[in-house]
Amino acid sequence: MSKKVLVLGETREGALRNVTxxxxxxxxxxxxxxxxxxxxxxxSVADFGAELVNYGADRVITVEHPHLKSYTSDGYGQAFMAxxxxxxxxxxxxxxxxxxxxxxPKIASKLQSGLISDVTNIEGEGDDxxxxxPIYSGKAFEKVKSKEGLSFITVRPNNIPPLxxxxxxxxxxxxxxxxxxxRTIIKDVVRKSAEGVDLSEAKVxxxxxxxxxxxxxxxxxxxxxxxxxxxxxASRGACDADYCDYSLQIGQTGKVVTPDLYIAxxxxxxxxxxAGMSNSKVIVAINxxxxxxxxxxxxxxxxxxxxxxxPMLTEEFKKVM
Amino acid sequence: xxxxxLVKRTFDTEEKLVISGGKIQDDGxxxxxxxxxxxxxEEAITVRDEHGGEVTVITIGGEEAEKQLRTALAMGADKxxxxxxxxxxxxxxxxxxxxxxxxxxxxxxxDLILAGNVAIDGGSGQVGPRVADLLGINYVTTITxxxxxxxxxxxxxxxxxxxxxxxxxxxxxxxxxxxxxxPRYPSLPGIMKAKKKPLEELELDDLDIEEDDVEAKTExxxxxxxxxxxxxxxxxxxxxxxxxxxxGLLRNxxxxx
Ligand SMILES: Cc1cc2nc3c(=O)[nH]c(=O)nc-3n(C[C@H](O)[C@H](O)[C@H](O)COP(=O)(O)OP(=O)(O)OC[C@H]3O[C@@H](n4cnc5c(N)ncnc54)[C@H](O)[C@@H]3O)c2cc1C
Ligand SMILES: Cc1cc2nc3c(=O)[nH]c(=O)nc-3n(C[C@H](O)[C@H](O)[C@H](O)COP(=O)(O)OP(=O)(O)OC[C@H]3O[C@@H](n4cnc5c(N)ncnc54)[C@H](O)[C@@H]3O)c2cc1C
Numbered sequence: 001m002s003k004k005v006l007v008l009g010e011t012r013e014g015a016l017r018n019v020t021x022x023x024x025x026x027x028x029x030x031x032x033x034x035x036x037x038x039x040x041x042x043x044s045v046a047d048f049g050a051e052l053v054n055y056g057a058d059r060v061i062t063v064e065h066p067h068l069k070s071y072t073s074d075g076y077g078q079a080f081m082a083x084x085x086x087x088x089x090x091x092x093x094x095x096x097x098x099x100x101x102x103x104x105p106k107i108a109s110k111l112q113s114g115l116i117s118d119v120t121n122i123e124g125e126g127d128d129x130x131x132x133x134p135i136y137s138g139k140a141f142e143k144v145k146s147k148e149g150l151s152f153i154t155v156r157p158n159n160i161p162p163l164x165x166x167x168x169x170x171x172x173x174x175x176x177x178x179x180x181x182x183r184t185i186i187k188d189v190v191r192k193s194a195e196g197v198d199l200s201e202a203k204v205x206x207x208x209x210x211x212x213x214x215x216x217x218x219x220x221x222x223x224x225x226x227x228x229x230x231x232x233x234a235s236r237g238a239c240d241a242d243y244c245d246y247s248l249q250i251g252q253t254g255k256v257v258t259p260d261l262y263i264a265x266x267x268x269x270x271x272x273x274x275a276g277m278s279n280s281k282v283i284v285a286i287n288x289x290x291x292x293x294x295x296x297x298x299x300x301x302x303x304x305x306x307x308x309x310x311p312m313l314t315e316e317f318k319k320v321m
Numbered sequence: 322x323x324x325x326x327l328v329k330r331t332f333d334t335e336e337k338l339v340i341s342g343g344k345i346q347d348d349g350x351x352x353x354x355x356x357x358x359x360x361x362x363e364e365a366i367t368v369r370d371e372h373g374g375e376v377t378v379i380t381i382g383g384e385e386a387e388k389q390l391r392t393a394l395a396m397g398a399d400k401x402x403x404x405x406x407x408x409x410x411x412x413x414x415x416x417x418x419x420x421x422x423x424x425x426x427x428x429x430x431x432d433l434i435l436a437g438n439v440a441i442d443g444g445s446g447q448v449g450p451r452v453a454d455l456l457g458i459n460y461v462t463t464i465t466x467x468x469x470x471x472x473x474x475x476x477x478x479x480x481x482x483x484x485x486x487x488x489x490x491x492x493x494x495x496x497x498x499x500x501x502x503x504p505r506y507p508s509l510p511g512i513m514k515a516k517k518k519p520l521e522e523l524e525l526d527d528l529d530i531e532e533d534d535v536e537a538k539t540e541x542x543x544x545x546x547x548x549x550x551x552x553x554x555x556x557x558x559x560x561x562x563x564x565x566x567x568x569g570l571l572r573n574x575x576x577x578x
Contacts, residue, residue, distance in 0.1 A: 105447040109454035114538025117445040143543040183459040193482030247482030301555040
């Protein structure tokens with residue numbers, strides 16, 4: 001049976017996030033030839049509608065309200081439930097992002113529905129769709145199905161390839177919703193993550209560990225990351241030592257990332273660190289200890305001093321890029 | 322203040338996983354309190370010490386989960402509740418777990434409920450917000466700071482690395498993120514006292530829950546280990562030759578740059 005599937009679009013720094021395009025691709029599979037409807041929520045989001053269509057949404061619904069400028073679970077919850085009421089979807093896809101993780105359980109609870117979180121792959125289509133998700137911090141995987149009714153999933157960034165962007169046409173309509181009774185007031189957002197590329201969506205991550213030795217020690221890593229259009233990450237060892245902010249921590253108690261290229265410099269490769277990055281497509285390890293555990297998961301390794309290797313690597317990339 | 326903490330018993334982070342018969346083998350494995358739930362317990366104790374009241378820790382699980390509850394009591398929680406589903410339920414999902422927790426909590430007049438933001442085994446991060454929604458109370462996820470003044474809560478939460486400051490009111494459910502606090506270790510006197518603290522054991526019957534009410538909405542059809550990664554290539558030669566070889570490999574063999 002073909003399904004109607006809603007996708008929640010998300011923006012960051014004034015642009016749609018990649019994970020939204022990935023979510024559209026996931027929704028296409030779940031729909032099994034049915035309809036994919038993009039949903040945009042905010043104070044001014046209608047301009048993004050056309051781009052959702054170009055990435056594969058059949059049409060788009062926008063909900064705009066001054067109270068939706070910042071995300072709150074109450075505000076977005078009311079907006080999204082109004083869309084559900086109008087559309088009666090058979091599937092829903094969110095990104096497994098801060099917003100998606102916070103909002104999806106609320107919506108699932110209101111619909112008394114199952115929810116399959118943090119999906120990294122989809123096998124089959126339509127009613128036969130089976131969802132793959134990591135469990136035990138990536139040490140194992142499970143395949144899960146919805147038993148009945150709604151197929152509701154969140155997709156982990158960087159795992160499901162988006163559809164090609166094409167000039168396409170589709171309706172962008174607005175739904176007016178009265179947003180009331182918000183129980184949370186957002187006071188401020190203090191920016192701690194780096195400008196530009198978001199860690200969870202970065203295609204290249206240059207991560208440093210205790211071996212980086214100081215805050216300044218991260219500078220050559222940042223330079224390499226900038227050159228490659230990537231982001232800097234860190235081990236908990238580096239965060240605990242105060243070389244960098246915890247917002248950079250990768251691992252079981254930090255972020256889980258799956259970039260195309262993960263360069264680990266001065267990181268020993270503790271199991272809790274591996275939990276956050278071992279599913280990266282290609283892993284490079286730079287460590288002066290040839291016995292370091294990180295070499296066991298690395299595709300390519302260089303045994304050496306990171307302060308020598310990283311700047312050379314930057315120079316070498318400059319030559320060929 | 323009437324404070325509840327949702328606690329899950331999980332695999333120790335260092336454990337190797339073995340799958341047989343389609344299930345994760347847990348005989349002989351070490352179990353711990355889910356690390357994020359330790360932050361939740363610590364925060365609950367701190368709030369109680371400042372504002373008075375009582376901290377109750379709740380878990381759904383089998384008989385063995387008593388050990389993690391005793392640890393929470395040794396840290397300083399006042400009471401524990403084990404909802405034992407072992408004999409009643411074969412299959413559970415996040416819907417099931419949340420429904421049972423909410424049925425227990427619905428007439429408890431909780432001012433504050435704390436949970437972990439995610440369990441490191443199941444990894445869905447659903448249970449906290451689902452429980453709050455079922456109870457009709459507000460929730461804030463991945464918090465790194467909590468200040469309570471009367472019924473006002475001032476909170477900092479982590480949103481993908483950025484810090485969002487917000488204000489809301491009790492009753493409230495929050496989920497803990499790393500950075501919230503440093504969980505204490507149980508002291509020896511704490512461990513002695515914990516043995517005498519009340520630990521109530523309930524079954525679904527005691528909560529008037531029928532098995533049909535909590536039937537899972539999703540179904541796990543397979544559990545498997547990721548394919549073993551081939552040992553990688555450690556490059557050789559002088560460092561500058563290794564560096565240019567690496568750049569070549571990343572561009573031409575791995576094709577990621
Ligand atoms: C419950 C729990 C949760 C945890 N969660 C996380 C998590 O989410 N993320 C995480 O990362 N950790 C986590 N940890 C911590 C983890 O166990 C390790 O302690 C941590 O990852 C170590 O960080 P590191 O590799 O930077 O430091 P170390 O283990 O000290 O390794 C430093 C490495 O740098 C190398 N080195 C030193 N100098 C140089 C140089 N000049 N050039 C090249 N190499 C050099 C050394 O050879 C060494 O291998 C957790 C632990 C627990 C118990
Ligand atoms: C007897 C039994 C059978 C199960 N059978 C299945 C099965 O067939 N298929 C399947 O997929 N899963 C099964 N599970 C796993 C279980 O359904 C999930 O682990 C559970 O729904 C919680 O989801 P999560 O681990 O993703 O927790 P998350 O939502 O990530 O947890 C977030 C927070 O919620 C709280 N929390 C979570 N679980 C509990 C709990 N049990 N008690 C108290 N607080 C909690 C904690 O504060 C935790 O930090 C079974 C579990 C049990 C005990």
